[in-house]
Amino acid sequence: MNRITRVAAATCALAAAIPATIPAAWAQAWPARPVNLIVPFPAGGTTDVLARALGQELSKSLGQPVVVENRPGAGATLGADHVAKAKPDGYTLLMGAVHHTIATSVYRRLGYDFQKDLAPITVVAVVPNVLVVNPQVPAKTVQELLAQARAQPGKLAYGSNGAGTGQHLIGAQFESMGGVELLHVPYKGSGPLTTDLLGGQIAMSFDTVTPVLPHIKAGKLRALAVTTARRSVALPDVPTLDEAGLKGFDMGTWFGVLAPASTPREVLARLGADMNRIIESPQFRRKMEEIGAEPIGGSPEQMARQIRDDTDRFARLVKDAKVALD
Template identity: 70%
Template sequence: MAAAIALAFGVTAASAQTWPAKPISLVVPFPPGGSSDVLARTLTDKLSQSLGQTVIVESKPGAGATLGADYVAKAKPDGYTLLMGAVHHTVATSVYRKLPYDFEKSFSPVTVLAMVPNVLVVNAKSPATDVKSLIAQAKASSSKLSYGSNGNGTVQHLIGTQFASLAGIELLHVPYKGSAPLTTDLLGGQVDMSFDTITPVIQHIKAGKLRALAVTTAKRSTSLPDVPTLAESGLRNFDQGTWFGILAPKDTPADIVQRLNTEIVKIAQSPEFRKRMEEIGAEPVGNTPAQMADQIRSDTAKYAQLVKDAKVTID
């Protein structure tokens, strides 16, 4: 038995020492153009250099980001297939009646890469100039105002339901397959508002095509310092944001997870990465695997209650 344990340890150590010996895939479970895609490509450019192997962004969108997560959960735990996970996956745990994986148990957390505040935006032609006037417009309208999200069961979906509940209004939820088509329709006036992350809309806000009414986090965004929070706008204790992080399949060797963590945290703390995050409205994090695991557990419990209150379920 001792010999078997020693052999197993030796194999694990050897694999970790030689890793990476070939290209690595980072699976992004959302369509191109959104925050996760931008973050992934910013990270992989630097990670490829630090690891000495190409890190490829592989897009596998669908079913509220669960298709890509399932793909990685079933991948060989050898460090060559990674997931750009997000807070959306903690929501999916409660929204979907059946998932082919367990987000808390099927992955080895590496690190939370960045947090991106969500922002309530309307078309620049909208009569709403602040949250108060938007709520008044919704109450006076003969039909429901609409808000778009990245899909059923995503954080944007739940932010919308929570906003409507606290504001005492009814909104029509319009699910999209990602930020790109949602932003296009928002610019075209096909949907009244969105609660998407800052990244896909910040350029349109600065260009005057969209109007930011409030951010959904407890603190104002450094990228939009003049935009108030929803809490400041009258919806007390509102604090919702979107984090993105890297995960590997369960049972990935600890040495590989630690190497990934070390390299990614270095990148997240670098001046170049921080500058890029400021440009897209994101805030770099770079924490430990244990801290990321705690974040997943905490958010899974928090969103379970929000899902229950909103009565959102998907078969």
């Protein structure tokens, strides 16, 4: 081998080695500045509460602030679109939810692919949804509410935290299984929804337990049933919709963290390890119990499977309910 050949070989070897060393070295320097956790709903809702609880502990773990940024709109798709198109450097994350698996089928034109453009990290928690009514509504049970709805088709208004979200689809499923017609009123999040529900502008909602739990305990809202197969630990005396006569009704809401798809593996692994450690901690679990949430955790593969399964499941429900948006 002559000198030129030796130099060329050495140069090629060095060039080949550089890409392998850069990600590891870069990951060791991460995070060097605050991390943004995007919440695709307004402040005050379950997604926001979970993001702030997780962000507070994650800030300690990472040694950098985790800044929760609310980007509501379009059934949680605006926030997801922002993260999907963000620089994949580990500094922009999404507090995603089951709503995003529904949006894939509901919205005809999305600017991103939820399964391809975002990398799942872990499911943080699952929260039951609960059918609540304003106390002015005379119904004390699900069957009484169904009777009232049948007597006033299209009159009883239920709110959701956005068109095409889980709450919207739960309402559509309730209409289908109960044989009733309700009036759907979409909001940009649980905060404004709860305000109108308390004020009597709408009669009912299928919100997650977290934002309505204090109002149920204070007697300002009446809980008729939870939407999951099991009763909520936060509302043990409230029956399930299955128990109330809508056999087989089982729909809840999960929340999890995702990053732009090309985020370095080392960063995703660090985030996953830190988040799972937080989720398993007694302090975080107590916080989840207080707000009616069940802490979950797990691997990216498990979350990806949840996303695939729910996307397929809700595609069928969306088709049956004839829900479609531009």
